[in-house]
Amino acid sequence: MSNAIRIHNFPLSGHCHRVELFAGLAGINHELVFVDLAAGEHKKEPFLSLNPAGKVPVIEDGDVVVADSNAILVYLARKYAPDWLSGDAVEEAEIQRFLSLAANEIANGPAAARLVTVFGAELDTDKAKAIADYVFGILEGHLAGRDWLVGQKPTVADVAIYTYTAHAPEGNVSLEPYPNIRSFLKRVEGLPGFEAMPATKAGLAA
Incomplete structure (x- = not known):
């Protein structure tokens, strides 16, 4: 899945789910990267290099990194699924x-x-x-x-x-x-x- 976007997520986060949901609805090739919130993984490196705010979700699309679920939705739609x-x-x-x-x-x-x-x-x-x-x-x-x-x-x-x-x-x-x-x-x-x-x-x- 080398061409897949990477979605750094936590399964019970609604903010993460909306990104995962959209990727599925729009047929966007993606892989999920589990972030262990209970262990504080989102508050230390290497996650903080992706999002200094220390929050999920974050996506990696090649060299592009986007944080914030709504910003991600707009980015993915604009690039991959403009009909949305x-x-x-x-x-x-x-x-x-x-x-x-x-x-x-x-x-x-x-x-x-x-x-x-x-x-x-x-x-x-x-x-x-x-x-x-x-x-x-x-x-x-x-x-x-x-x-x-x-x-x-x-x-x-x-x-x-x-x-x-x-x-x-x-x-x-x-x-x-x-x-x-x-x-x-x-x-x-x-x-x-x-x-x-x-x-x-x-x-x-x-």
Whole structure:
């Protein structure tokens, strides 16, 4: 797999999963490089030479190194799968809006709630659940009458939003009140090349 991109990842990280998921959906040749977070591998060399921030995921594409899951999605789409972006300025802006939502409200809401139950993170659970309810309310309304978040086909926006939304129940955030979101998740899961992130027994998924 000498021509494969290398994805430095941790299997239970939603940020890592969105990169792995996109590579599968877009048919991008890749190999996974396990990073042992429990052993602190991400906080020392040689990993820090790839990403001084000490966070996964990171990809190596030949001599190119890209960190941050959303930046990686845009890079991979631009280089290997442009159909997952958009040539339309308005749609491009909409995609960016959902990437920002993934990096902010999704990360601080359902993802943070899951960090507490799965990894024992010392975070404000009530605040995380409140943010989750807020952002899921936005997504539920946006998805009314839509199959995908932006335009008429799946884009990197859908990939960025998918994982932590699908695994929200692991943080005791129910998806039952959001039928449009649940339908959206099933559409993503039905795409060729879809690969699920391993489930944990935390939260409502127990």
